[in-house]
Every structure is written in structure tokens, then in C-alpha cells.
Amino acid sequence: MPRYLAGPGSADFQSAWPFPFEEGWSLHRPDEGHRIASSPCLRVQTGFLPNLGSPSRGTWTTTAQKPFGQPEWRATFTGATPLEVLRDFHTELLSLYLEDYLLDDSTPAVEGYLSLLAEGWSHSVWREGKQEFCSKDNLAVLRHWYAGAAQGSWAFHAGFPDRPSERFVWKATFTAGTPVPLISALTSSLVKDQPLTRAVRDLPILTRDFLYFPQGLPARVTPAKPEPQPQPATPPPAPRSGRSR
Template identity: 45%
Template sequence: MKVLPRHLAGPGPASPRTAWPFPFDKDWSIHQAEEGTASATSPCLRLWTSFDPQPDKPRKGTWTIGANRVPFGQAAWQITFDASTPVELLHDVHAELLDLYLEDRHSDRDRLYEDATAPHEAYAPLFARGWSHDVKTDGTQIFLAPDGLGGVRHRYTTTGSDGPTWTAWGGYPSEPYWQARFSFGTPTTLVAAFTASLSSTEPVHRTARDVPFHTRNRLYIAAATVEKPPGSSPIVPPPAGPGPGRTR
């Protein structure tokens, strides 16, 4: 079936080949161990991403994206996702990462480390989909999904690298099903790609067992892939709205 909203859809088919759109047949490298851990690196060895599955843990493991100014050096910035994060969000952030890498490679720009994209570019997709906005006196602002079961927090006054600048989650705030964290220095362009995917009204494919049990009653079923049995509940249409678009 196809379901909405994305932040409650569950991880889906979360495999490295699904999440990583990199050209492995050309110049990107991929390494995968028998136990399921995997990593990918750019040709310049400054970008890397990894998957550490832990199926016995509540959030199933961790996806990590990192950027080093020099190969194998200290990370300039880092993004982490719980493995329970919807795979569409992972894919769209990695696709934007690849775009930034290719732009930097063929120009004199260095947006992977000196991105001038304004924070409002990341806010815009949320505002367009009716997410609420609350500015706090502690230097943070919070955006909440219309159902209250998804959120994005931005530390807009941060001047150091302590703690994430952006945080996102899906599920009940007290016990989220997944979380994502964007460290200080992460290109805002990547955050904007994430928020555009997070708030997209394009349905995602899931089976019933993919969907978190405690929030499945909050999902809209957009289309069924099999014929409904007699007496089943009617299909609920998704909220109206245009399909997702690129942030740039």
C-alpha cells in the first residue's frame, strides 16, 4: 500500500543500495561486510557514509554521513539517522549530497564546507505543508507536523560545535520512533533536502508490518496494492497538495 505522512511510515526497505544513489559503477566506492555493516566513500576520500545495522535495538542501528576537509582527517560536520528513519528521507539527503559534490567538483565553489544557503530554505517546505512554528527564548525554534507526531528543532543562535544544530524526529515527542541529527557546519542545503522530503505529500510504499504499531492509526492510505477483502475499512485519501520538489 501507499501511505502518508512520511514521518510515521516506518523505515521501509532500508538497505544501502536503496539509500545511496552514488555511481558505484564509476568512481564511488562501497564496502559491505557479511554482518550487514556498509560504508561508501567519494573519489576524493573527503565524503563518507556508513550503515551500522543493529536489528535487536529499538531503532535498529545508525546511518552516518560525514565530511572531512582532508582525507581521513577530523570530521568537519556529521549527520546521523536512526536506522528506523524512513528510507526516502535518507535517499533524498544522499542525492543532494551527491549533487553538492558534483557541483563543487566542477566549479570553484566549496558548498560542502562553506554553504551560504539561508536557514529559511529549510523552513520553507515545512511552512508550505502547514507545520506549526514556535520560537523559544533559549535560542531554538521548533516546527511540528499538523498531527503533532513529527518535528524539527533548529538551534539558530549556536556559535559552536557542541550538539546538533538541527534535530528531527517522528512519533510521539516523548518516545520518538526515529531521530535525525545535523551537526554544526552541516550544509543547510542538505537540511533543506531533508525537510522537503520529510514534508512531501508523495505517498511511500509500505507493507502493514513496516508501519510502527503505535502510530499506524494516524496514517492515510493513499492506494492499496491488493484487492480489499469484504468488510474492510474504506481507503482514506491523503491530504491534498503538490508533489515534492527539489530545494534548489
């Protein structure tokens, strides 16, 4: 199963955050289920807002802003995003924060989707200023707006394109200004070969049919039954003692 169909799993959701809380990063819990992490300078905030009534179970949101300013960009993931993908995204976020490279990014957009092209994802270009990258199984799509009113924004969804949007396994959106290295962290994570640990009950019901055994996986060997060992011969019975005529 591709990792983009694996669901969030059952691990503690805070495993998606690699932030050094012992070095000034703060963790807030304003309400039950809510989690908000902030950088020491308060210019970066990321959090999880639960919504138990939604199939996606909530929303992950990350923003970055100048001091005392409005967010310069926003990244949003629905709650069913694999935690491993979120961790890769937040790891790159921390790296860019430490390099002071979260605003005014000049990285070419091509860096955001090179890993998908290397794995054989298809590429389509639309006249309205949008390009689209689709996985080989047609169950994952990345869209990038390179022109028009939405220029510089990105969107990703994993699921079934022929079903209503609420049937998607998970989605992510990125406003214009989102650093391209964060998009690259997402796409690189999507195509990783590293297997994820999941119990069947943790997999989204919609995607369980896509489980498969990778080629080269050794088959389960049934232990051979032990051959019966020969039993020692039983000595003949001793002759009965009696009187002879």
C-alpha cells in the same frame, strides 16, 4: 499516513544510496551488516552501522572533511528512517559533492524550513536561541539552534512527544556546518505528497493507527451479481399412445 511515520519499509537499504559506484565511489563491507560508501577523494563518507538489539535497528551516518582532516560536520539518522527520505538526502549530498559545495556553506538557514512553513507547520521561537517547527498532527518536530553553544545545529524527530525518547519512530541530528541544502532536502522529502509503498507488516506498530484513505480515493466496487437468465420453455409432454374403446 504522513511519510515520516511510515518506517523504513522492506526495500534493500542500499536503495537509499544513489552514488555512482561504477564511477569511483567505493562500497566497503567490513563486517556483517555494515556498509560504508566513500567518494573517490575520500572526503565524503556515509555508512550504516547495524544494531539489532536497538528498536531503531542501527544508525546512518554521513561526514565530510578536508583532505587528511577531521570531519567538518556530521549527519546522523536512526535506522527506522524511511528509505525514501534517506535517498532524497543522499541525492542532494551527491549533487553538492559534484558542485564542491559540501564545506563552508553560506545558504541562509531559512531555506532549510521553508517547505515546512508552506505546508502549515507551526513555528515557535525560544529565548535560548532555538526555534521549533511542528507538524499539524504534533507527531514531527524540527529544531534549529540559531544562537548559543549549539548555533547552527539541527535535530528532527518523528513520534510521540509525550513519551520517552526511545519511543520515537526515528530521529536525525545535524551538527553545525551541515550544508543547509541538505536540511532542505530532508524537509522537502517529509512533506512530499508522493505515496510510499508499504505492506502493513512493514509499518511501525506505534503508527499503524494513523493509516487513512485519502479524500477522492475511489471506493472499492463490488461486482454486481449476474441476473438470472430466463430458461427456454420446456415443451409439453407428448400424449401417450394407447388403444381407444
